[in-house]
Amino acid sequence: MRLRHIEVFHAIMQAGTISGAAVLLHISQPAVTKVLQHCELQLGMSLFDRVRGKLYPTPEARRLFVEIDKLNRDLVGIRRLAANLRSGQSEQVRLVATPTLAVAVIPAAMTKWCRAYPDSPCSLATNHTREIVSALLLGEADLALSLQDPCHPGIKAEVLASGQMTALCPLGSPEAAATGPLSVADIVTELIGLGGDDPLANVVHNASEAQGTPLQSRITVQTYQLARALVEAGVGMTVVDPFTAASAKRSRVSLRPLAPAVPVHLYLLTAANAPLAQSARKLVKFLGEAARDNLESLNT
Known part of the structure; x- marks a missing residue:
C-alpha cells in the first residue's frame, strides 16, 4: 500500500462513506473512489462490500485498519513536528515540567533567566512524564524537568539535583x-x-x-x-x-x-538528537541553581 492509499483507506474507515472521507481529506469524491480502487487493485482484494450504495468493511479491512490506525498516529506526529519546525517555534525556549517541579523550581529560575534574556520568548507548560517524553520527541518542547528517568533511547536524562524522600x-x-x-x-x-x-x-x-x-x-x-x-x-x-x-x-x-x-533525583530531559540553544542552556544553569537552593532550604 502506498502512503496515499493508507490515508484514503483510514479516512473511509473513520467516516464510513466516500463523501465523508472526501471532506476529511479535502479532496473530491471521485478522487477518493479512484484511490480506493487503485489500492484494492494493488492488494488484489476488496476492502469494502458495496451494498445499495453503502460501504461495509470486509474482515480483512478491519484487521488492516488496526495496524494502519497506529501508523496514522505516527504520521500525525510527523506532521506536527514539521509544522513546529516550519513555524519557527524551535527558536523560542519551551520548557515542560511535572506539576510539583513547576511550582517549586521554575519561578526562581525564570526570574534570573528573564533578566539575562529580556527579549527571548519562552513558553512554560506542565504535564506528566509520559506526555513530556512525547512532547520532546515530537519537537513540541526543548527541555523538561521530571523526578523520573523515562529510560527512553530518544531521551537524554541529566541529574540537576538530588535529595531524598x-x-x-x-x-x-x-x-x-x-x-x-x-x-x-x-x-x-x-x-x-x-x-x-x-x-x-x-x-x-x-x-x-x-x-x-x-x-x-x-x-x-x-x-x-x-x-x-x-x-x-x-x-x-x-x-x-x-x-x-x-x-x-x-x-x-x-x-x-x-x-x-530513598534518593530522589531531579532530571533534565531533552531529546537525544536535539542540542539546546544558548538561551536554553543558560536556563538549565538557572534551573539547577534554583533546585539546589530549594533543597538547601530544607535545612533552614
Whole structure:
C-alpha cells in the first residue's frame, strides 16, 4: 500500500462513506473512489462490500485498519513536528515540567533567566512524564524537568539535583516530637498515601516492605501538593519528594528525612538528537541553581 492509499483507506474507515472521507481529506469524491480502487487493485482484494450504495468493511479491512490506525498516529506526529519546525517555534525556549517541579523550581529560575534574556520568548507548560517524553520527541518542547528517568533511547536524562524522600509530620503528632531521620517502623500517625502508579511512592513502599513494616493508607491522593495540603490541615502525615517538602508551612509541619533514605533525583530531559540553544542552556544553569537552593532550604 502506498502512503496515499493508507490515508484514503483510514479516512473511509473513520467516516464510513466516500463523501465523508472526501471532506476529511479535502479532496473530491471521485478522487477518493479512484484511490480506493487503485489500492484494492494493488492488494488484489476488496476492502469494502458495496451494498445499495453503502460501504461495509470486509474482515480483512478491519484487521488492516488496526495496524494502519497506529501508523496514522505516527504520521500525525510527523506532521506536527514539521509544522513546529516550519513555524519557527524551535527558536523560542519551551520548557515542560511535572506539576510539583513547576511550582517549586521554575519561578526562581525564570526570574534570573528573564533578566539575562529580556527579549527571548519562552513558553512554560506542565504535564506528566509520559506526555513530556512525547512532547520532546515530537519537537513540541526543548527541555523538561521530571523526578523520573523515562529510560527512553530518544531521551537524554541529566541529574540537576538530588535529595531524598521526606516525611511531613503535622505539629503535635508523635513523629513531629523528634528530630532526625524517621524510620517507617516508627510511623503511627495516619499516613496519606500516593497513588500506586507513582514511581517514588512505589520505592517508599518497597523500602517499608523490606523492613517488614509495609505502609498502609486509608486516604490516597494523586499529587504531592494535595498530600502536603492535607498534612498542613492536620489530616495525617505523608512522605513526599524534597521539593514539595521544602514548600511546606513550617508553622504547621515538621520535616524529617525518611529512613532508610530513598534518593530522589531531579532530571533534565531533552531529546537525544536535539542540542539546546544558548538561551536554553543558560536556563538549565538557572534551573539547577534554583533546585539546589530549594533543597538547601530544607535545612533552614
